[in-house]
Amino acid sequence: MGHRRNPQRDHKQRRGLGLLPDLPTAPPLPRRPSPSILLSSLCLANLLQYETLRLFPPILALPKHTSSSPQALKIGDRTIIIPAHTSTSPSLLAVHTHPKYWPDPMEWKPSRWMTKENGRDSLVTPARDTYFPWSDGPQNCPGRKFSEVEFVAVLALLMRDHVLRIVKGDGENDDKARERALRVINDCDMQLLLRMRDADQLKLKCERRLE
Numbered sequence: 001m002g003h004r005r006n007p008q009r010d011h012k013q014r015r016g017l018g019l020l021p022d023l024p025t026a027p028p029l030p031r032r033p034s035p036s037i038l039l040s041s042l043c044l045a046n047l048l049q050y051e052t053l054r055l056f057p058p059i060l061a062l063p064k065h066t067s068s069s070p071q072a073l074k075i076g077d078r079t080i081i082i083p084a085h086t087s088t089s090p091s092l093l094a095v096h097t098h099p100k101y102w103p104d105p106m107e108w109k110p111s112r113w114m115t116k117e118n119g120r121d122s123l124v125t126p127a128r129d130t131y132f133p134w135s136d137g138p139q140n141c142p143g144r145k146f147s148e149v150e151f152v153a154v155l156a157l158l159m160r161d162h163v164l165r166i167v168k169g170d171g172e173n174d175d176k177a178r179e180r181a182l183r184v185i186n187d188c189d190m191q192l193l194l195r196m197r198d199a200d201q202l203k204l205k206c207e208r209r210l211e
């Protein structure tokens with residue numbers, strides 16, 4: 001059964017489930033939002049994607065191989081020579097969770113991506129070489145822009161008219177359901193890509209909001 005839209009209740013429930021723990025929750029979008037309201041809501045969707053890809057990059061490391069000649073790798077003011085026919089596998093996750101660049105590195109905290117520029121909300125640009133879920137350099141992901149636009153478009157359209165709720169188990173309250181959801185989300189391993197090991201343990205229902 002659906003529910004009437006009630007911004008205050010939605011806000012409380014989203015906080016109650018801890019899905020957006022540290023974000024100012026935007027009011028639901030009006031049917032025909034002005035371009036500036038639309039832009040700031042889309043920006044919110046963007047930072048959810050960035051923070052999720054920081055902690056859960058689908059490709060955890062970037063295997064690279066040198067050819068028949070050695071390669072020089074410059075790191076700060078050091079130059080390291082990687083011998084010919086050598087494999088390296090720089091870990092994205094290690095850089096994405098390095099405490100030198102990311103305070104509270106293991107916390108999923110979308111607000112870390114938000115800053116103010118000339119009084120307006122805008123996205124943080126991370127320090128160079130500290131964030132690269134789409135890889136970097138000449139062989140980086142050609143689908144980056146596509147996946148960014150797709151994520152924002154799907155999320156914005158879905159959440160405009162719907163709310164997602166965790167399907168609770170028998171006798172389970174909100175807190176227990178949230179704990180279970182976080183356990184399932186954090187229990188990942190690497191198959192072809194990063195994946196939840198037992199996603200079937202977590203069911204969500206998508207309810208239509210009524211005007």
Ligand code: HEM
Binds near residue numbers: 058062133136
């Ligand atoms: C969140 C979504 C995505 C992430 C995080 C991602 C990440 C990556 C990464 C890390 C690589 C490896 C680059 C390297 O070897 O250095 C890659 C390669 C690639 N990605 Fe994506 N990708 C995403 C979505 C997409 C989409 C939507 C497409 C196509 C529409 C795409 C097409 C490709 C292709 C063709 C390559 C191989 C590039 C090459 O080896 O020259 N990706 N991606």
